[in-house]
Amino acid sequence: MQYISLYRKYRPQNFKEVVGQEIIKKILQNSIKNNKINHAYIFSGPRGTGKTSIAKIFAKAVNCFDNKDGDTCGECDFCKNANHNELDIIEIDAASNNGVEEIREIRNNVKLMPASGKYKVYIIDEVHMLSTSAFNALLKTLEEPPEHVIFILATTEIHKIPETVLSRCQKFDFKNIPEKQIIERIKKILEIEQKNLPIEVIELIAKISNGGLRDAINLTDQIISINEDNITLDSVYNLIGSVPEETIFNLILAIKNKDIKKGLDLINELYKSGKNLTDITERMQLLIRDIVINNVTRKYFTKEYEEKLEQFDDIDSETSTHMATLLFELGNELKKTSNKKILFEIYFIKLVRLFTAEETNKKDIKEKIIQTQTNDINKEENIIEEPIDISYKKQRINNTLAEADKNLKVEFIKKFEEINDYISNKEYNVIANLLLKSTPEVVSTRNIIFIYKNNFEVVLFDKNIEELQKLINKVYNKKYDIVAINLEEWKKIKEKYINDMKNGIKYKYEDEKQIEKTKKTKTSQIEKTLESMFGDDIVTIK
Ligand SMILES: [Zn+2]
Known part of the structure:
Protein backbone atom coordinates (compact mmCIF):
# COMPACT_ATOMS: atom_id res chain seq x y z
CA MET A 1 0.00 0.00 0.00
CA GLN A 2 1.25 3.41 -0.90
CA TYR A 3 2.09 5.53 2.09
CA ILE A 4 0.21 8.80 2.38
CA SER A 5 1.70 11.34 4.73
CA LEU A 6 -0.40 12.27 7.72
CA TYR A 7 -0.39 15.85 6.54
CA ARG A 8 -1.97 14.94 3.21
CA LYS A 9 -4.26 12.39 4.76
CA TYR A 10 -5.65 14.87 7.28
CA ARG A 11 -5.60 17.93 5.08
CA PRO A 12 -8.92 19.69 5.73
CA GLN A 13 -11.52 19.31 2.97
CA ASN A 14 -13.88 21.99 4.22
CA PHE A 15 -13.88 25.04 6.49
CA LYS A 16 -15.21 23.01 9.40
CA GLU A 17 -12.11 20.83 9.44
CA VAL A 18 -9.64 23.71 9.42
CA VAL A 19 -7.92 24.24 12.77
CA GLY A 20 -7.79 27.87 13.93
CA GLN A 21 -8.27 31.09 11.89
CA GLU A 22 -11.88 31.32 13.08
CA ILE A 23 -12.52 34.92 12.01
CA ILE A 24 -11.05 34.46 8.55
CA LYS A 25 -13.17 31.35 7.97
CA LYS A 26 -16.28 33.18 9.09
CA ILE A 27 -15.74 36.20 6.83
CA LEU A 28 -15.00 34.02 3.81
CA GLN A 29 -18.01 31.78 4.41
CA ASN A 30 -20.28 34.81 4.82
CA SER A 31 -19.03 36.31 1.59
CA ILE A 32 -19.95 33.09 -0.23
CA LYS A 33 -23.33 32.92 1.47
CA ASN A 34 -24.13 36.52 0.60
CA ASN A 35 -22.58 36.20 -2.83
CA LYS A 36 -20.18 39.06 -2.19
CA ILE A 37 -17.06 37.64 -3.73
CA ASN A 38 -13.97 39.76 -4.26
CA HIS A 39 -11.69 39.31 -7.21
CA ALA A 40 -8.47 39.39 -5.27
CA TYR A 41 -7.47 38.24 -1.82
CA ILE A 42 -4.16 38.24 -0.08
CA PHE A 43 -3.47 35.71 2.67
CA SER A 44 -0.44 36.58 4.73
CA GLY A 45 1.06 34.97 7.80
CA PRO A 46 3.58 32.43 9.09
CA ARG A 47 4.22 29.11 7.35
CA GLY A 48 1.94 26.18 8.02
CA THR A 49 -0.92 28.23 9.43
CA GLY A 50 -3.48 27.19 6.82
CA LYS A 51 -3.15 29.78 4.05
CA THR A 52 -3.04 27.31 1.17
CA SER A 53 -5.54 24.94 2.78
CA ILE A 54 -8.08 27.74 3.26
CA ALA A 55 -7.38 29.08 -0.25
CA LYS A 56 -8.14 25.65 -1.73
CA ILE A 57 -11.29 25.20 0.32
CA PHE A 58 -12.49 28.69 -0.55
CA ALA A 59 -11.82 28.00 -4.24
CA LYS A 60 -13.90 24.86 -3.99
CA ALA A 61 -16.65 26.42 -1.90
CA VAL A 62 -17.27 29.35 -4.30
CA ASN A 63 -17.71 26.81 -7.06
CA CYS A 64 -19.67 24.20 -5.09
CA PHE A 65 -23.12 23.64 -6.62
CA ASP A 66 -24.77 23.09 -3.29
CA ASN A 67 -22.70 24.95 -0.71
CA LYS A 68 -23.81 24.60 2.87
CA ASP A 69 -23.53 27.77 4.91
CA GLY A 70 -20.70 28.97 2.67
CA ASP A 71 -18.80 25.71 3.04
CA THR A 72 -18.21 22.90 0.51
CA CYS A 73 -20.89 20.24 0.40
CA GLY A 74 -18.49 17.43 -0.46
CA GLU A 75 -21.22 15.72 -2.49
CA CYS A 76 -21.84 17.73 -5.64
CA ASP A 77 -20.23 17.22 -9.02
CA PHE A 78 -17.72 19.99 -8.46
CA CYS A 79 -16.69 18.92 -4.95
CA LYS A 80 -16.30 15.29 -5.96
CA ASN A 81 -14.75 15.58 -9.37
CA ALA A 82 -11.04 16.21 -9.14
CA ASN A 83 -10.83 17.03 -12.85
CA HIS A 84 -13.16 19.98 -12.48
CA ASN A 85 -11.08 21.09 -9.61
CA GLU A 86 -7.94 21.03 -11.64
CA LEU A 87 -9.35 22.97 -14.57
CA ASP A 88 -10.85 25.76 -12.53
CA ILE A 89 -8.52 25.90 -9.56
CA ILE A 90 -5.05 26.77 -10.75
CA GLU A 91 -2.20 26.65 -8.27
CA ILE A 92 1.01 28.49 -9.04
CA ASP A 93 4.09 28.34 -6.89
CA ALA A 94 5.79 31.67 -7.38
CA ALA A 95 8.90 30.24 -5.75
CA SER A 96 9.44 28.05 -8.79
CA ASN A 97 7.67 30.10 -11.43
CA ASN A 98 8.90 33.54 -10.77
CA GLY A 99 9.07 34.59 -14.37
CA VAL A 100 6.99 37.14 -16.13
CA GLU A 101 6.05 34.50 -18.69
CA GLU A 102 3.86 32.55 -16.28
CA ILE A 103 1.97 35.65 -15.25
CA ARG A 104 1.60 36.68 -18.89
CA GLU A 105 0.10 33.29 -19.53
CA ILE A 106 -2.43 33.95 -16.77
CA ARG A 107 -3.26 37.24 -18.46
CA ASN A 108 -4.05 35.45 -21.67
CA ASN A 109 -5.93 32.62 -20.01
CA VAL A 110 -8.11 34.61 -17.64
CA LYS A 111 -10.35 35.48 -20.54
CA LEU A 112 -11.36 31.82 -20.89
CA MET A 113 -14.51 30.85 -19.04
CA PRO A 114 -14.35 28.33 -16.19
CA ALA A 115 -14.71 24.70 -17.25
CA SER A 116 -17.48 23.67 -14.91
CA GLY A 117 -17.72 26.01 -11.95
CA LYS A 118 -18.69 29.64 -11.66
CA TYR A 119 -15.17 30.89 -11.07
CA LYS A 120 -11.67 30.29 -12.24
CA VAL A 121 -9.52 30.61 -9.13
CA TYR A 122 -5.80 31.32 -9.29
CA ILE A 123 -3.90 30.53 -6.12
CA ILE A 124 -0.43 32.04 -6.22
CA ASP A 125 1.68 30.68 -3.40
CA GLU A 126 4.76 32.52 -2.08
CA VAL A 127 3.70 35.48 -4.18
CA HIS A 128 6.47 37.67 -2.76
CA MET A 129 8.92 35.69 -4.89
CA LEU A 130 7.60 37.22 -8.11
CA SER A 131 9.99 39.53 -9.90
CA THR A 132 9.12 43.21 -10.25
CA SER A 133 8.12 42.79 -13.86
CA ALA A 134 5.96 39.80 -12.97
CA PHE A 135 4.23 41.91 -10.32
CA ASN A 136 3.59 44.58 -12.91
CA ALA A 137 2.09 42.04 -15.24
CA LEU A 138 -0.08 40.71 -12.41
CA LEU A 139 -1.17 44.22 -11.55
CA LYS A 140 -2.50 44.73 -15.07
CA THR A 141 -4.77 41.72 -14.56
CA LEU A 142 -5.82 42.80 -11.09
CA GLU A 143 -6.81 46.20 -12.44
CA GLU A 144 -9.50 44.77 -14.67
CA PRO A 145 -10.28 41.24 -13.58
CA PRO A 146 -12.99 39.44 -15.56
CA GLU A 147 -16.16 38.66 -13.58
CA HIS A 148 -15.38 34.94 -13.39
CA VAL A 149 -11.85 35.21 -12.02
CA ILE A 150 -10.60 35.17 -8.42
CA PHE A 151 -6.99 35.60 -7.35
CA ILE A 152 -5.76 34.36 -4.00
CA LEU A 153 -2.23 35.48 -3.26
CA ALA A 154 -0.50 33.77 -0.36
CA THR A 155 2.68 34.98 1.27
CA THR A 156 4.79 34.69 4.38
CA GLU A 157 6.36 38.07 3.67
CA ILE A 158 3.67 40.67 3.11
CA HIS A 159 6.16 43.55 3.36
CA LYS A 160 7.65 42.44 0.05
CA ILE A 161 4.37 42.92 -1.82
CA PRO A 162 4.08 46.21 -3.73
CA GLU A 163 1.48 48.61 -2.34
CA THR A 164 -0.14 48.82 -5.80
CA VAL A 165 -0.95 45.11 -5.58
CA LEU A 166 -1.96 45.18 -1.91
CA SER A 167 -4.44 48.00 -2.46
CA ARG A 168 -6.41 45.85 -4.88
CA CYS A 169 -6.75 42.88 -2.56
CA GLN A 170 -8.85 42.06 0.45
CA LYS A 171 -6.30 41.27 3.15
CA PHE A 172 -6.37 38.41 5.63
CA ASP A 173 -3.76 38.18 8.29
CA PHE A 174 -3.23 34.55 9.38
CA LYS A 175 -2.15 34.05 12.96
CA ASN A 176 -0.01 31.35 14.49
CA ILE A 177 -2.15 28.49 15.65
CA PRO A 178 -2.23 28.33 19.47
CA ILE A 240 15.10 16.61 14.32
CA GLY A 241 18.89 16.51 14.48
CA SER A 242 18.66 18.59 17.55
CA VAL A 243 20.72 18.42 20.69
CA PRO A 244 19.40 16.98 23.95
CA GLU A 245 17.76 19.27 26.44
CA GLU A 246 20.74 18.97 28.75
CA THR A 247 23.05 20.66 26.22
CA ILE A 248 20.82 23.71 25.99
CA PHE A 249 20.73 23.86 29.78
CA ASN A 250 24.52 23.63 29.88
CA LEU A 251 24.92 26.48 27.41
CA ILE A 252 22.72 28.81 29.43
CA LEU A 253 24.44 27.64 32.59
CA ALA A 254 27.87 28.44 31.12
CA ILE A 255 26.60 31.92 30.28
CA LYS A 256 25.18 32.44 33.74
CA ASN A 257 28.37 31.18 35.37
CA LYS A 258 30.49 33.30 33.04
CA ASP A 259 32.32 30.13 32.11
CA ILE A 260 33.64 31.17 28.72
CA LYS A 261 35.95 28.21 28.36
CA LYS A 262 33.23 25.67 28.96
CA GLY A 263 30.88 27.50 26.61
CA LEU A 264 33.34 27.78 23.75
CA ASP A 265 34.32 24.12 24.17
CA LEU A 266 30.69 23.15 23.99
CA ILE A 267 30.06 25.28 20.92
CA ASN A 268 33.08 23.78 19.22
CA GLU A 269 31.86 20.28 20.00
CA LEU A 270 28.38 21.02 18.69
CA TYR A 271 29.78 22.59 15.55
CA LYS A 272 32.09 19.68 14.86
CA SER A 273 29.30 17.16 15.22
CA GLY A 274 27.35 19.09 12.62
CA LYS A 275 24.62 20.41 14.89
CA ASN A 276 22.43 23.15 13.57
CA LEU A 277 23.34 26.38 15.36
CA THR A 278 20.15 28.13 14.25
CA ASP A 279 18.15 25.40 15.88
CA ILE A 280 20.24 25.63 19.04
CA THR A 281 19.64 29.39 19.15
CA GLU A 282 15.90 28.85 18.91
CA ARG A 283 16.04 26.25 21.66
CA MET A 284 17.95 28.70 23.86
CA GLN A 285 15.25 31.28 23.18
CA LEU A 286 12.61 28.80 24.26
CA LEU A 287 14.50 27.99 27.43
CA ILE A 288 14.80 31.70 28.29
CA ARG A 289 11.08 32.01 27.75
CA ASP A 290 10.49 29.12 30.16
CA ILE A 291 12.85 30.66 32.70
CA VAL A 292 10.96 33.94 32.57
CA ILE A 293 7.61 32.20 32.95
CA ASN A 294 8.90 30.11 35.81
CA ASN A 295 10.22 33.20 37.57
CA VAL A 296 6.88 34.96 37.59
CA THR A 297 4.50 32.09 38.02
CA ARG A 298 4.79 28.59 39.39
CA LYS A 299 2.88 25.46 38.43
CA TYR A 300 2.87 26.43 34.78
CA PHE A 301 5.16 23.51 33.97
CA THR A 302 5.40 19.98 35.31
CA LYS A 303 7.01 19.62 38.72
CA GLU A 304 10.01 17.88 37.19
CA TYR A 305 10.67 20.63 34.71
CA GLU A 306 10.18 23.32 37.35
CA GLU A 307 12.88 21.69 39.44
CA LYS A 308 15.27 21.79 36.50
CA LEU A 309 14.49 25.45 35.92
CA GLU A 310 15.21 26.32 39.54
CA GLN A 311 18.94 26.61 38.86
CA PHE A 312 18.13 29.73 36.82
CA ASP A 313 16.06 31.41 39.51
CA ASP A 314 18.72 34.05 40.04
CA ILE A 315 18.52 35.38 36.48
CA ASP A 316 16.50 38.57 36.92
CA SER A 317 13.90 39.67 34.42
CA GLU A 318 16.00 42.51 33.03
CA THR A 319 18.87 40.20 32.22
CA SER A 320 16.63 37.54 30.74
CA THR A 321 15.02 40.18 28.51
CA HIS A 322 18.46 41.21 27.29
CA MET A 323 19.36 37.58 26.74
CA ALA A 324 16.22 37.03 24.70
CA THR A 325 16.94 40.12 22.61
CA LEU A 326 20.50 39.02 21.89
CA LEU A 327 19.38 35.50 20.99
CA PHE A 328 16.74 36.90 18.70
CA GLU A 329 19.38 39.06 17.02
CA LEU A 330 21.66 36.07 16.71
CA GLY A 331 18.88 34.02 15.13
CA ASN A 332 18.41 36.70 12.48
CA GLU A 333 22.11 37.18 11.86
CA LEU A 334 22.68 33.42 11.53
CA LYS A 335 20.29 33.32 8.60
CA LYS A 336 22.39 35.85 6.78
CA THR A 337 25.84 34.40 7.17
CA SER A 338 27.76 31.32 6.26
CA ASN A 339 30.14 31.96 9.15
CA LYS A 340 27.76 30.58 11.70
CA LYS A 341 30.23 29.31 14.25
CA ILE A 342 32.13 32.52 14.64
CA LEU A 343 28.95 34.55 14.92
CA PHE A 344 27.61 32.15 17.53
CA GLU A 345 30.82 32.50 19.54
CA ILE A 346 30.66 36.28 19.37
CA TYR A 347 27.11 36.28 20.66
CA PHE A 348 28.00 33.79 23.33
CA ILE A 349 30.59 36.27 24.62
CA LYS A 350 28.02 39.06 24.37
CA LEU A 351 25.64 36.99 26.48
CA VAL A 352 28.31 36.32 29.07
CA ARG A 353 29.00 40.04 29.18
CA LEU A 354 25.49 40.55 30.51
CA PHE A 355 26.57 38.69 33.60
CA THR A 356 29.99 40.25 33.90
CA ALA A 357 29.88 42.68 36.74
CA GLU A 358 31.80 45.95 36.56
CA GLU A 359 34.49 44.81 38.96
CA THR A 360 35.34 41.71 36.99
CA ASN A 361 38.98 41.60 36.29
CA LYS A 362 39.18 42.29 32.61
CA LYS A 363 42.55 40.73 32.25
CA ASP A 364 41.20 37.56 33.68
CA ILE A 365 38.70 37.22 30.86
CA LYS A 366 41.24 37.83 28.18
CA GLU A 367 43.43 35.17 29.70
CA LYS A 368 40.55 32.77 29.81
CA ILE A 369 39.85 33.26 26.15
CA ILE A 370 43.48 32.87 25.21
CA GLN A 371 43.55 29.71 27.22
CA THR A 372 40.47 28.44 25.46
CA GLN A 373 41.86 29.18 22.07
CA THR A 374 45.18 27.62 22.98
CA ASN A 375 43.41 24.48 24.06
CA ASP A 376 41.47 24.52 20.85
CA ILE A 377 44.52 24.75 18.73
CA ASN A 378 46.58 22.28 20.69
CA LYS A 379 43.80 19.79 20.89
CA GLU A 380 42.89 19.53 17.28
CA GLU A 381 44.95 19.32 14.20
CA ASN A 382 41.91 19.48 12.02
CA ILE A 383 40.16 22.66 13.00
CA ILE A 384 37.19 22.98 10.72
CA GLU A 385 37.03 26.71 11.02
CA GLU A 386 40.34 27.94 9.61
CA PRO A 387 41.48 31.14 11.24
CA ILE A 388 41.44 33.82 8.60
CA ASP A 389 44.65 35.35 7.42
CA ILE A 390 44.55 39.07 8.08
CA SER A 391 48.23 39.77 7.66
CA TYR A 392 47.52 41.71 4.47
CA LYS A 393 45.53 44.34 6.32
CA LYS A 394 48.31 46.59 7.51
CA GLN A 395 49.81 46.69 4.05
CA ARG A 396 46.51 47.48 2.41
CA ILE A 397 45.78 50.31 4.81
CA ASN A 398 49.19 51.77 4.08
CA ASN A 399 48.66 51.44 0.35
CA THR A 400 45.28 53.13 0.45
CA LEU A 401 46.63 56.04 2.47
CA ALA A 402 49.62 56.36 0.15
CA GLU A 403 47.39 57.10 -2.81
CA ALA A 404 44.32 58.54 -1.10
CA ASP A 405 42.30 60.88 -3.29
CA LYS A 406 39.36 62.95 -2.12
CA ASN A 407 37.80 63.22 -5.57
CA LEU A 408 37.91 59.46 -6.05
CA LYS A 409 36.14 59.09 -2.71
CA VAL A 410 33.37 61.47 -3.76
CA GLU A 411 32.92 59.55 -7.00
CA PHE A 412 32.96 56.23 -5.21
CA ILE A 413 30.32 57.28 -2.69
CA LYS A 414 28.06 58.61 -5.43
CA LYS A 415 27.77 55.13 -6.85
CA PHE A 416 27.67 53.37 -3.47
CA GLU A 417 23.88 53.56 -3.40
CA GLU A 418 23.69 51.18 -6.33
CA ILE A 419 24.63 48.37 -3.97
CA ASN A 420 21.05 48.64 -2.72
CA ASP A 421 20.01 47.02 -5.99
CA TYR A 422 21.62 43.79 -4.79
CA ILE A 423 19.61 43.59 -1.55
CA SER A 424 16.91 41.57 -3.26
CA ASN A 425 19.44 39.42 -5.11
CA LYS A 426 19.72 36.02 -3.40
CA GLU A 427 23.33 35.53 -4.35
CA TYR A 428 24.50 38.90 -3.08
CA ASN A 429 22.01 39.99 -0.41
CA VAL A 430 24.15 39.08 2.61
CA ILE A 431 27.23 40.65 1.10
CA ALA A 432 25.37 43.77 -0.03
CA ASN A 433 23.87 44.20 3.43
CA LEU A 434 27.26 43.85 5.03
CA LEU A 435 28.82 46.35 2.66
CA LEU A 436 26.06 48.89 3.14
CA LYS A 437 26.68 48.86 6.89
CA SER A 438 30.17 50.21 6.24
CA THR A 439 31.44 53.70 5.46
CA PRO A 440 33.93 53.97 2.62
CA GLU A 441 36.50 56.17 4.32
CA VAL A 442 39.58 56.31 2.12
CA VAL A 443 39.63 55.66 -1.62
CA SER A 444 42.49 55.49 -4.07
CA THR A 445 42.70 54.17 -7.61
CA ARG A 446 43.35 50.61 -6.44
CA ASN A 447 42.37 50.48 -2.75
CA ILE A 448 39.55 51.30 -0.36
CA ILE A 449 39.38 51.40 3.44
CA PHE A 450 35.95 50.65 4.87
CA ILE A 451 35.01 51.55 8.44
CA TYR A 452 32.61 49.65 10.69
CA LYS A 453 31.25 50.59 14.09
CA ASN A 454 31.17 47.01 15.36
CA ASN A 455 34.13 44.75 15.28
CA PHE A 456 32.15 41.64 14.50
CA GLU A 457 31.14 43.28 11.25
CA VAL A 458 34.83 43.67 10.50
CA VAL A 459 35.25 39.97 11.23
CA LEU A 460 32.47 39.12 8.82
CA PHE A 461 33.99 41.47 6.26
CA ASP A 462 37.38 39.77 6.51
CA LYS A 463 35.82 36.36 6.14
CA ASN A 464 33.82 37.35 3.09
CA ILE A 465 36.37 39.59 1.47
CA GLU A 466 36.46 37.75 -1.84
CA GLU A 467 32.71 37.93 -2.29
CA LEU A 468 32.77 41.60 -1.34
CA GLN A 469 35.44 42.35 -3.92
CA LYS A 470 33.36 40.53 -6.48
CA LEU A 471 30.31 42.65 -5.72
CA ILE A 472 32.28 45.90 -5.84
CA ASN A 473 33.78 44.75 -9.11
CA LYS A 474 30.27 44.26 -10.46
CA VAL A 475 28.98 47.65 -9.35
CA TYR A 476 32.05 49.73 -10.24
CA ASN A 477 33.34 47.63 -13.09
CA LYS A 478 36.77 47.90 -11.52
CA LYS A 479 38.93 45.76 -9.28
CA TYR A 480 39.85 47.14 -5.87
CA ASP A 481 41.90 45.66 -3.04
CA ILE A 482 39.75 46.41 -0.03
CA VAL A 483 40.20 46.38 3.72
CA ALA A 484 37.93 46.97 6.71
CA ILE A 485 38.69 48.19 10.23
CA ASN A 486 36.62 49.28 13.16
CA LEU A 487 36.09 52.92 14.08
CA GLU A 488 38.37 52.84 17.13
CA GLU A 489 41.26 51.43 15.14
CA TRP A 490 40.67 53.94 12.38
CA LYS A 491 40.86 56.88 14.80
CA LYS A 492 44.30 55.74 15.90
CA ILE A 493 45.53 55.14 12.36
CA LYS A 494 44.21 58.49 11.20
CA GLU A 495 45.93 60.31 14.03
CA LYS A 496 49.21 58.64 13.25
CA TYR A 497 48.80 59.38 9.56
CA ILE A 498 48.20 63.08 10.19
CA ASN A 499 51.22 63.24 12.47
CA ASP A 500 53.38 61.48 9.90
CA MET A 501 52.27 63.90 7.23
CA LYS A 502 53.17 66.85 9.44
CA ASN A 503 56.58 65.39 10.04
CA GLY A 504 57.12 64.88 6.36
CA ILE A 505 56.92 61.09 6.46
CA LYS A 506 55.58 59.89 3.14
CA TYR A 507 53.63 56.64 2.68
CA LYS A 508 54.64 54.58 -0.35
CA TYR A 509 52.56 52.07 -2.26
CA GLU A 510 54.12 48.63 -2.12
CA ASP A 511 53.04 45.67 -4.13
CA GLU A 512 51.28 43.17 -1.84
CA LYS A 513 52.68 40.04 -3.45
CA GLN A 514 56.18 41.41 -3.35
CA ILE A 515 55.86 42.05 0.34
CA GLU A 516 54.54 38.59 1.02
CA LYS A 517 57.63 37.04 -0.49
CA THR A 518 60.14 39.10 1.36
CA LYS A 519 58.46 39.32 4.72
CA LYS A 520 57.33 36.28 6.61
CA THR A 521 54.49 37.38 8.86
CA LYS A 522 55.08 36.15 12.31
CA THR A 523 51.66 36.56 13.81
CA SER A 524 51.07 33.54 15.91
CA GLN A 525 48.12 31.30 15.27
CA ILE A 526 46.52 32.20 18.58
CA GLU A 527 46.84 35.91 18.12
CA LYS A 528 45.43 35.64 14.65
CA THR A 529 42.46 33.61 15.77
CA LEU A 530 41.82 35.92 18.66
CA GLU A 531 42.20 39.07 16.71
CA SER A 532 40.10 37.84 13.87
CA MET A 533 37.39 36.80 16.26
CA PHE A 534 37.17 39.66 18.64
CA GLY A 535 39.60 42.30 17.55
CA ASP A 536 41.54 44.03 20.25
CA ASP A 537 38.51 45.33 22.01
CA ILE A 538 37.63 42.13 23.80
CA VAL A 539 38.80 43.54 27.10
CA THR A 540 36.78 46.71 26.87
CA ILE A 541 33.75 45.35 28.59
CA LYS A 542 30.99 47.87 28.94
ZN1 LIG B 1 -20.28 20.81 -3.48
Missing part, protein backbone atom coordinates in the same frame (compact mmCIF):
# COMPACT_ATOMS: atom_id res chain seq x y z
CA GLU A 179 -0.25 25.47 20.98
CA LYS A 180 -3.38 24.17 22.65
CA GLN A 181 -5.18 23.75 19.32
CA ILE A 182 -2.17 22.07 17.78
CA ILE A 183 -2.04 19.65 20.70
CA GLU A 184 -5.75 18.87 20.31
CA ARG A 185 -5.33 18.23 16.58
CA ILE A 186 -2.35 15.90 17.08
CA LYS A 187 -4.23 13.99 19.78
CA LYS A 188 -7.18 13.58 17.43
CA ILE A 189 -5.00 12.31 14.57
CA LEU A 190 -3.19 9.88 16.88
CA GLU A 191 -6.53 8.58 18.11
CA ILE A 192 -7.73 7.88 14.56
CA GLU A 193 -4.37 6.34 13.69
CA GLN A 194 -4.52 4.29 16.88
CA LYS A 195 -1.09 5.43 17.97
CA ASN A 196 0.16 6.57 21.32
CA LEU A 197 2.59 9.30 22.29
CA PRO A 198 3.36 10.60 25.79
CA ILE A 199 1.71 13.94 26.43
CA GLU A 200 5.04 15.74 27.00
CA VAL A 201 6.18 14.61 23.56
CA ILE A 202 3.02 16.01 21.98
CA GLU A 203 3.52 19.24 23.88
CA LEU A 204 7.10 19.44 22.69
CA ILE A 205 6.01 18.91 19.09
CA ALA A 206 3.54 21.76 19.45
CA LYS A 207 6.19 23.95 21.03
CA ILE A 208 8.87 23.47 18.39
CA SER A 209 6.40 23.84 15.55
CA ASN A 210 6.02 27.45 16.55
CA GLY A 211 2.35 27.79 15.70
CA GLY A 212 2.65 25.97 12.38
CA LEU A 213 0.26 23.06 12.19
CA ARG A 214 1.83 21.61 9.06
CA ASP A 215 5.22 21.31 10.74
CA ALA A 216 3.59 19.80 13.81
CA ILE A 217 1.78 17.10 11.84
CA ASN A 218 4.83 16.30 9.74
CA LEU A 219 6.92 15.93 12.86
CA THR A 220 4.30 13.69 14.48
CA ASP A 221 4.36 11.60 11.32
CA GLN A 222 8.11 11.12 11.58
CA ILE A 223 7.99 10.37 15.27
CA ILE A 224 5.37 7.63 15.08
CA SER A 225 7.26 6.05 12.22
CA ILE A 226 10.22 5.48 14.55
CA ASN A 227 8.03 2.68 15.83
CA GLU A 228 9.55 2.52 19.26
CA ASP A 229 7.62 1.71 22.39
CA ASN A 230 9.43 4.19 24.48
CA ILE A 231 9.45 7.55 22.79
CA THR A 232 10.94 10.30 24.93
CA LEU A 233 11.69 13.98 24.55
CA ASP A 234 15.21 13.14 23.53
CA SER A 235 14.03 10.85 20.75
CA VAL A 236 12.26 13.90 19.35
CA TYR A 237 15.42 16.00 19.64
CA ASN A 238 17.43 13.24 18.02
CA LEU A 239 14.99 12.96 15.19
